[in-house]
Amino acid sequence: MYHLLKKIAASGIKSEPPPIADESLRATSTRLEAAVLQRFGRSLAIRQVDAGSCNGCELEIHATTNPYYNLEGLGIHFVASPRHADMLLVTGPVSRHMKVALERTYEATPDPKLVVAIGDCGCTGGIFGESYASCGQVSNVIPVDVVVPGCPPTPLQIMQGILTAVALPK
């Protein structure tokens, strides 16, 4: 216990300031009502769906919760079920074998809901593209509000995408 407490004290607080929203990442002109976004902005529940990624994007989504980025410190947390979620964070390309699962996850998420597509593959299909095995970009399967390109996008870029989706209109 001595080692543990000493380590906690020595490590200190690592959290860095979060990024600010970037409207250029918005994929649609529609957005949720300001009143709803104000609620989301204070406590956002995210369900992450890997719809066919190479797992690179998952590594960076994991990293958003490390002590440096501390996503949970902003009131944003990952939940175990779409039933509990306000937002789906989807990595792609959407493989044809994941299409039905993604559609059902989307349907299971209560309205109002947001979708953020993560990574080059989620945004455009990326290197895997569209084929007999891949539906390509996430918006080919479910509506997408915000896209975050990158291979994989950095934790800050992912957080920026999430924050953009819940940003209030100026």
Added chain:
Amino acid sequence: MSFFTDLDIKTQQLLAQPPILQATVNPQQYRAVAERVQQNGGRLVALWGSDDREREMNMAVHAALAFQEGLLWLRLPVGEGRPVFPDLADIFPVANRMQRAIYDLLGLRADKAVDERPWLRHTAWPADSFPLRRDFELEQDFAGGFDDYPFVKVEGEGVHEIPVGPVHAGIIEPGHFRFSIVGERVLRLEERLGYVHKGIEKRFEGMTLEEGVRLAGRVSGDSTVAYAWAYCMAAEMATATMPPSRAEWLRALLLERERIANHLGDLGYLGNDAAFAFGLAQFSRLKEDMLRLNHTHFGHRYLMDYIIPGGVVRNISAEGIAAIRQEIEVLQRELPTLKIIYDEHAGLQDRFLTTGQVTPQLAAKLGLTGLTGRASGQAVDLRVQFPGVPYDRLDVHMATHSNGDVAARVSVRFDEIVESLRLIEHIIEHMPEGEVHVPVNCVTDGKCGVGWVEGWRGEILVALETTQDNKIYRCHPHDPSWQNWPLLEYAVIGNIVPDFPLINKSFNLSYSGQDL
């Protein structure tokens, strides 16, 4: 290689040291060689197929077998008229799923195999179409049918099923797990994968050797260095290109960095899965420090696209070396403390010890490999057995354990980080000076190459065949997860359901790498 000389097989040498041999065999020889390899303590590394009807009027099944001295690549021609090949699952149980994948992709059936269910194919393409046949177009859209996979039913009083996935509760890749349980105890787990099949092998066809490395680096993102290196090794072998020695040392530097980063992440999550959030905070902090150094000095947090055919994209700066030196110091100071905290934490050890056990006997029988294999007494590490440049100069110390439980897999990870730090220290001190890239030679039709790399998860193999204009004819990337997924089904038997995430994490297998 004396153990199969009497079988009258003509081998062709692809590489002298370690010997990588290629041979075309008939069905009898195919099975006989596999049996000999198994009897001599060798293993089946990979199994795949190809459609060579345009070239050689037939299709083929390929097996990569590791034996004491090196690697043997068998090619078994299979006629279109009778598209069957001998089943190897009785010799190497790991062959089962790979053979089913060969059927799904090429329509070649393992003769009288016990399990003939589809593996990679769900509904994306019809049962009578085979994506890796040459006349199959990459870009098409079949309307998906009804997915009805015949899981094995466990019956009896009080038995019920828990279906999990493909969308999981955490931030992990998709796959389906079917638990049959009584009370809290797992009677049986059946996995079903293939959800992230995205046509990687088909996509490789027709790419240039230069283009292919980017795709190879995205077969499984967490092993991008290992895949890119294995791919380049294969491309360089096929084109008889000699990468500069400094580039090889830099590749090894990257491979060890990838190993450490992944092990750090896993150690954190293993703590977290046993409700020890402190571990996750500490290890993810150390991992993030590494990723940031990667970004600053190698241009990418996960080191993607740094290794290319002919070498690496650029040299490392003096500041980069200095930063790595400092990083090693920090890790060497912090790790022992964290290890003490893990070892002395009674609650954590209670969850780790005897959980998800795979005995060395079972591991040997079913072919457990890589890190997980070493934690179950399987002393196999390519960096030790078949060291190429620069591992032949590094004298790698292999980490093993005989308990085969979660605790053993944690212990091996700690030991491997310590060893990788030592290797990195040695690499940055003794790396030869010089160029880091040479142009790749032009290649003619039908040249073969093999890449074989000990990634952090286990041995990764890339088998490559070229066509004219430096293009890829066939490229098969093999992930060690193929070997280890079936063992996870055994590891959870008799454990309680809540321990599954912990056991699964301690294996940490790739879905994307095996679904392709």
